Amino acid sequence: MSIVVAGVSKRFNEFVALEDVSVEVARGSLTALLGPSGSGKSTLLRVIAGLEQPDAGSVTISGLDVTHRPPQDRGVGFVFQHYAAFKHMTVWDNVAFGLTIRRRPKHQIRTRVAELLELVQLEGLAKRYPAQLSGGQRQRMGLARALAVDPEVLLLDEPFGALDARVRKELRAWLRRLHDETHTTTVIVTHDQEEAMDVADEVVVMNRGRIEQVAGPVDLYERPANEFVMTFVGQANRLGDAFVRPHDLELVLEPNGATREAMIERIVHLGFEVRVELLREDGEPLSVQLTRDDAERLELDRGQIVYVRPTRQTTFT
Amino acid sequence: MRKVGLRVVALGYLGLVLVGPLTMVFWRTFEHGFGTFWSTLSEPNTVHAFELTLLVAAIAVPLNTVFGIVCALAIVRRRFPGKGIVNAFVDLPLALSPVVVGLSLFLLYGRGGWFYGFFTGHGVRILFALPSMVLATVFVSLPFVAREVVPTLREIGEEQEQAAHTLGASGWQTFWRVTLPSIRWAVIYGVVLTTARCLGEYGAVAVVSGRIEGKTETATLRVQDQYENFNLAGAYGISLALAAIAVCVLVAMTMLRPREGAPA
Numbered sequence: 001m002s003i004v005v006a007g008v009s010k011r012f013n014e015f016v017a018l019e020d021v022s023v024e025v026a027r028g029s030l031t032a033l034l035g036p037s038g039s040g041k042s043t044l045l046r047v048i049a050g051l052e053q054p055d056a057g058s059v060t061i062s063g064l065d066v067t068h069r070p071p072q073d074r075g076v077g078f079v080f081q082h083y084a085a086f087k088h089m090t091v092w093d094n095v096a097f098g099l100t101i102r103r104r105p106k107h108q109i110r111t112r113v114a115e116l117l118e119l120v121q122l123e124g125l126a127k128r129y130p131a132q133l134s135g136g137q138r139q140r141m142g143l144a145r146a147l148a149v150d151p152e153v154l155l156l157d158e159p160f161g162a163l164d165a166r167v168r169k170e171l172r173a174w175l176r177r178l179h180d181e182t183h184t185t186t187v188i189v190t191h192d193q194e195e196a197m198d199v200a201d202e203v204v205v206m207n208r209g210r211i212e213q214v215a216g217p218v219d220l221y222e223r224p225a226n227e228f229v230m231t232f233v234g235q236a237n238r239l240g241d242a243f244v245r246p247h248d249l250e251l252v253l254e255p256n257g258a259t260r261e262a263m264i265e266r267i268v269h270l271g272f273e274v275r276v277e278l279l280r281e282d283g284e285p286l287s288v289q290l291t292r293d294d295a296e297r298l299e300l301d302r303g304q305i306v307y308v309r310p311t312r313q314t315t316f317t
Numbered sequence: 318m319r320k321v322g323l324r325v326v327a328l329g330y331l332g333l334v335l336v337g338p339l340t341m342v343f344w345r346t347f348e349h350g351f352g353t354f355w356s357t358l359s360e361p362n363t364v365h366a367f368e369l370t371l372l373v374a375a376i377a378v379p380l381n382t383v384f385g386i387v388c389a390l391a392i393v394r395r396r397f398p399g400k401g402i403v404n405a406f407v408d409l410p411l412a413l414s415p416v417v418v419g420l421s422l423f424l425l426y427g428r429g430g431w432f433y434g435f436f437t438g439h440g441v442r443i444l445f446a447l448p449s450m451v452l453a454t455v456f457v458s459l460p461f462v463a464r465e466v467v468p469t470l471r472e473i474g475e476e477q478e479q480a481a482h483t484l485g486a487s488g489w490q491t492f493w494r495v496t497l498p499s500i501r502w503a504v505i506y507g508v509v510l511t512t513a514r515c516l517g518e519y520g521a522v523a524v525v526s527g528r529i530e531g532k533t534e535t536a537t538l539r540v541q542d543q544y545e546n547f548n549l550a551g552a553y554g555i556s557l558a559l560a561a562i563a564v565c566v567l568v569a570m571t572m573l574r575p576r577e578g579a580p581a
Contacts, residue, residue, distance in 0.1 A: 071482040078483040084476035098484035
């Protein structure tokens, strides 16, 4: 194991940010900490980095107990949501910072920085200042800066949260490729379940300072441990005690014994998919996902009465 | 029309309270020619007064710069009991009349004061000598660096410093390489204000120095002294020299300041 967090608790005054959290991150893996805001995911990452001191519990990195070590002695690379770029330094000096601090020989720094700038595709911008870069470029600089010191673990705190949707997707794919090349143990914090599923090998779902489930993306979606994971990771409809994913609902025009009646409230076209929002006879909303072809074949209309039947559902005891 | 009105008011006010009196001093100084001006300035007691003013400033400004930065860091970056009180006390010299400061030093170090016995016993003269003048000047010029640096520290936030830590920098390295470069303009501005305050200090120093000509008389005290002795040309000359130093400091600062929009 690369990172072992054992029984960590952390309070900020009255607010309980982490409550007896234990989690292990495998060497060379890419793990996502996923949860809504206030779930403690960022605090957990900061505790691992040493930027927050836990009230209880311990943090071990590569077999070494680092609980009482300052951040600079933990061998971590940290990437901040708002970049935390050194504004008074050029891109080159930003990336070289960790190496300069370690008093590495000049020629070695030069080679390493050039290599990293090429890796993050910022070769031409070495002499610029952070203020002259776009958000995406700044974050790539932040990544290069964190990678420069060859960290044991790379920690990213909502690294793409401040970027627009397209750049976010690009950087996500790029991060995944980078990880596949370098195999640095990486932990990424995100509140975006799509991002977590897209980029990570393993997802740690957090809620209210606790861990709800640790699983791979497929298991997480197919076999959620509880109601929270079911509803937070992907959409889910509630049918009595059961939960049904929008694509596990069949929509027909004629009733048969197993179907329930509902009225179409809204039809949303999302390219290949069509989302139909329904209102059940008891006033509960329902969301159904169809392919565009199915939706066209049924000739659906707003206000129309239709019948739905779950093809697959999940219950939690 | 409204814009012109505002401009007239602003310029008129500045002219009336700032430029007018300064022009007057300028005119009076050179009324009797440049020779008179030069001879008043080169008088040994006047030269000594300027030297003393600069010496006091040279001690007080570095002290208050270091204190101001440390104090601002403590106020913004640390949590400790009594922080609110520290924050409020830094402003005290702005609110307190310098004469009161002088008097309180007098009571502390004068005959019968708390520290009188200690220093007299060790043969150190505080009152009517350089130490008390430095103390008084340090007190009145204390807030400027801290007041300039606090808002800048708040604005830049803690993340750059945290990033430096994760990259292996110690607290000291982080301060020199990240924090100080980020607040340097606030520090420079604070130093300029502190210097100006030190050069111009009158009230507190007047109380504790004893105003001994050629010994504990600073430039501002010398102005008053010359004026009282009906040497108006001397008073104007020294005033003009003080004003000239102030203008030089301001111009230097304006030239040093980075242009708006340039990377800081």
